[in-house]
Amino acid sequence: MEQQGSLVEYGSRRVIITITAVFCALLEIIDTTIVNVALHDMRGSLGATLNEISWVITAYSIANVIIVPMTSWLSQQFGRRNYFAASVIIFTVASFLCGNSTSLVELIVFRFLQGLGGGALLVTSQTIITESYPPEKRAMAQAIYVLGVIVGPTLGPPLGGYIVDHASWPYIFYINIPVGIIAALLTLQYVRSPKYAEKRPVNQVDWLGIFLLTVSVGALQYILEKGQEDDWFNSNLIIILTVVAILGVYCFIWRQMVYKYPVVELKVLRNGNLRMGVILSFIQGFGLFGSTFIIPLYTQTILGWDATQSGLLMIPSTLMVAFMMPIVGQMIQRGVSQKYMIAMGMIVFFIYSLFTYKVITPQTSGDDFFWPLMVRGVGLGLLSVPISTMALSTLKGVEIAQGAAFSGMMRQLGGSFGVALISTYLTRDIVGHRGNLIRSLDIYDPAVQARVHGIAAGMQAKGMAANTATKSAYQLLEGSVTVQATILSYMDIFLYIGCMFLVCVPFVLIFIKRSKAKVSMADAAH
Template sequence: MQPALTASATPTGFLRLIIIVTTISAAVMELLDVTIVNVALTQVAGAIGATIEDVAWVITAYAIANVIIIPLTGFLAEYFGRKNYYLASIIGFTIASYGCASSTGLGELVGWRFAQGLAGGALLSVSQGILFDAFPPKQRGVAAGIFGMGIVLGPTLGPLLGGLIVDNYHWSYIFYVNVPVGIAAALLTFFYIAKKPGEGQRKSQMVIDYLGIALLAVGVGALQYVLEKGQADDWFDDRYIRLGTGLAVAGLGGFVWRQLTTAHPVVNLRLLGKGTLGMTTVFSFVAGLGLFTSVFVYPVLVQRVNGFSPTMTGVSLLWPTLTCLPLFPLIGRRLSAGDSPLPYIIAGMLLFVGFGFYSGTMTGQAGPWDFYWPQLLRVIAVTLLTLPLLNQALAGLAPKDFPGAIALNNMIRQLGGAFGIALANTYVARAHAQHRADLVAHLDTGNPLLLERLQHLGSSVAQGYRILDVQVDRQAYLLSYLDTFRLVGVFFALILPLAYLLRTKKKSAAEIALASKALAEAH
């Protein structure tokens, strides 16, 4: 077996291929698990005796854990050594995946998903850093493009793979599938990923901000609980919602205070005042909201209303992504050549607005190809936003600030995703009740046409009423989900004028080369 290359040399040939396969596999595995559950919500809910709304915690627990751990990945990689931390994360993710598959109740499943999210937080950013190190500085635009394809492909393969598994096997296999991939990635990492010089040797000089970590976990967790359960529990009429709100305010407020006053912050919030990072995080938050919300709502809509099977749902998401896959390396090369990220960001925002309002015109009879065009707009929008937003976040910053800026930007994007899923759940619940009431209000029991309709629906008027009730409920859900898509479009439209504040001066060739090198070293 070929030994790992020394960290001082750039790998070539077979070894570089192994590193690409290892890092992309680990990153795709983490991203795939963000969405693989989406098409299986109905089956999971039925198997563990929960509602679809409650099962959404399986998704948000993963997102919350990512929000907590992502800003810590740089610190943990430096504290334990990048290779050691990466290997431990892959093993932890694999074990948590087995725990998810073996779960028999909602609480157990949510707990393992949270653990999976904590372990998976490192797989994305550390994979990117290892991949960048495998390329010389002039080829790192290519590395960014390769990694970008994985970023898009992972969330899209999730619904397809999940659909195939749910339609043909038990739902638990959506998690068991990670086990062999995780074992292979762990072995490849152990034998082929090299350590960087001095990895893990500064442990004694580093200070862990335990209070900051605790405040972040409490604040984000409490906020997510309020957003998820507020609608069902009558908001502030419920004492747990009031308690959660207090904890969220205290936790997040205390976290901000702690990060601005401590000499060793876990998240360097002071960077928000430098360059365009502060404004870029607003766009990253909304981008995360749009991506996670749309990928969460779409499978539920087409299965609950349009009658798609899980496999059909996954296939309908796959084709738009395959169409746009070549865009990622192209954008990576253009950004490396010096293109400003701002035009890409503006175009991506406009396309997301178009996606939201176009999706809001769908009907309950729409088929997979009817959804192709709005989904194509979404995939192009995500492609135009992902790499350019990361580049924009680093504009105007010194290379030494890159690691903190990347961690902060990634955390905000994940937080936007968690917020978006909670918002979608709450909004759909409220909109469904309102739409159902409006639809029922138009049913006149004294109208002979209604009675005739009821007789055609069933063998008796009573049975007709039951069938009509199901139809009204289905239509109310359709209108609610379409409203949610429009709401996503509104979010993007509202922040679009702020793009004016992202303008920066054009970089020189030397600055572009320095930024590319520092971006790789930041991981």
Template sequence: MSPLKRQLLIFTVILAAVMELIDTSIVNVALSYMSGNLGSTLEDTSWVITSYAIANVIIIPITSFLTTKLGRRNYYIGSIILFTICSLMCGQASNLWVLVLFRFLQGLGGGALLSVSQAVVFELFPKEKQGVASALFGIGVFIGPTIGPTLGGIITEDISWPWIFYINIPIGIAAAVSCYYLLTEPPIKTEAKSIDWTGIALLAIGVSTLQTVLERGETEDWFETNYIIWFTVIAIVALTAFVLWELKVPHPVVNLRVLKSKTLSIAAILTFVTGIGMFTSVFLTPVIAQRLLGFTPSQTGLLLLPGAILAIVGLMISGKLLQNGVPAVAIIAVGFLCFIYFNWRMAQITLESPASEITYTLIFRALGLAFLTVPLTALAISSLAAKDVPQGAALNNMMRQLGGSFGISLINTYSFQRTASHRTDLLTHITEGNALVTARLNGYVANFQKHGIGLLDAKAKAMKLLDMGVVKQSTLMSYLDSYMLIGLLFVLALPLLLFVLKAKKPVPGVIISDH
């Protein structure tokens, strides 16, 4: 391959990976617009995010098999085409559940774009320049989810939310055409092992039913609804059967045997918690900014931009520290402390908090991710034999996606409960004998009367306006409670690092992406 073709192929596969990763976060700032346009609640609209994550959880473990069975070139180009077509259909969706369906299919297509892209980049660099390949791919991959909200905000406000999906179409077509002419099969072919379809089915059934219970349980009054009871039973049975089956089958889709490594098990738990923090924070922050603080989508996206820029610097620093022999445990501890501080500060904001305060706080979230992304994977594989490294890394990355999808469901349910609780508490203080309430109502009534509204109508509108204020305040308080809950999870998980203080140094040259 000529140098020009080689550079073009590197650019193409990194662009495809960035496109896939942008779609993990680009929808977050458009959720309010989507729910209004499609006539759905915010809780239901969050399925647009979780369906994509669930699809990734299902497809990532079998990417290696599909690459070998179908041929890397065919599978990769096919995945790009599926991702592109589903992007078009997402933009065309006329109701929420059609959108959720195509987001799921889009996630199946996107599952290959990251791992195969990474393999191609490493293959195109000689062994002595693998460090350059790691840095190039790492920075490219990290840019995707960090610029997603900013890009999504600008597109949603200046054009319309379907265009956050339409922008994938020209990129996808260009990537597919480029790979058709440039991408070849790997120099060393491996024999395709039999695929664990039973394991895949049990994982898909277990995750999807559990996700549904977490998402819909609060709305459906939990076990007062028959399908919630059945889905709970199915989830327990399917996930239990999945674990037993994967420990028995010769070629499992997820090799749970590697969890015999204490280091990997603890790293997987920490990665799960990181996934919760990563996904829920980028879900909650745009909702608060737009629905409660009155920010536009583009302003919301720009809140995350300074942190994104600093995070790229932080990512390079964490990589350099690992190369210089700094223990992964120490870097992870710093990342966890950044996330704890971020959640604590977010739990202190008010309806009058300026954008600068939130932007400053989000920097600690971004730095937390920068100090966790690579070190957590390095820790996960540090005690594994070379033959188990791919399975260990894949399992660890899957835990991040599971943490993200479950985290959003958890926060939706928890914030719903806390909103009702805070509303009840606030209403107990709104009485005729409360001088502040009386003064506020009289002010509203006087203002409405100034605009020609009769006394009775003015009083009715004043009560409605006061109730809206209670709803807004109770909603904010519930979200602040959610940040505190996430921060508490990080605090509880942090001591686990004490059990892996003597972890071995990471395997040289192994850099696993944010998936």
């Protein structure tokens, strides 16, 4: 059982702990997206294919998802300060090794190690920040942390693009080193561990549970990361891993229910608010990472922007989240029900999706996204902190950290599901829309013929031969059809994501129960 009251800090000590924890969380999240823009340069220097180099992202994601559910147990085994400091050191050393990698295999292995170190930083840094504040200020502490979580994915691409353009790809890893060294030293000096029950001896550790969790969650994350690339169930490996994931999850659940000292305490899911919070964390991850994925994809494929420009487009939305955080923190402190804030956030996110659905055309510019993205920022501001506090509001003692691990893992998996489903849907929906457009585009139609002849005549006027001009005109028409089909698919995605959030509103209002006791933001922040 944790003695939370004794962990409150004051003055400069609290400021140092807050900055240390926020920077650690930011480093971990930025590293999930900063690599994306450097893949092309990595391919060239390591002699890898696009399929091979994408493992640099996959390995990190798999390690993250594996370690998050075990953070509560590992903190109890080693003490939170020691575990957090060790995680920072592993992350920092792995960053150095990633930058010094001379082969693809080395880089993938070191990225996996970096993910193991980084995955712990999220949940643990959130706990450290909020437990350093007195109860009356913990809403703001939670808001500070959530702001870091929202800012991270947005900062990654523009920061990575700038580093690659002005230096070389190893420096996207090297920038972690000075921050990591300082964070490790400050953690050992200033962070204190709560008092835990006596740690379990080695012979009581649930090694089988750890193995089953690693295999099942790792297999699931691989399926989500590589499914579309491997053509889903046309791949024997995907079929085998699906069977492994299903059997692994089943066996893991059975093991945790019957073993006296489980590595993940599943019984905590009997709490109704936590169950709802876990589901909402999944949906929030789906919407957050899905929209962070789809808009840069649109600007790069349709508008021809580079990754840095696409990343900068998302910054106004992030600033709006920053603006919302103190407002949301004040609302929670004044007793506004989390379920009404979550419901409103869902509705606002639907409005953002509908807004974006309406503005997308072949002529849409980056400026047209400004107001939809501002609405997105309001929606995320209303969702992030209330979901965290609501999920854990009716838990007590050691259940809190256990519940936090589920929420963190489901948010991560929600993002993975979102990106996997969106990329799969895009690939297949574009083909469907393209087929429909071509069927309705009769080349013998007088209007179509007039359009082709008009384009060809314009090309001939610039000196192009007649047969070449006609061929180019048909290719131009073909390209126009592909662009239209792509935009229709993007519109479908925004509409479906928006409807998913809207459908959740009545369930939020019906199934979330208000805690009779005042919510402790420290508890909610795990």
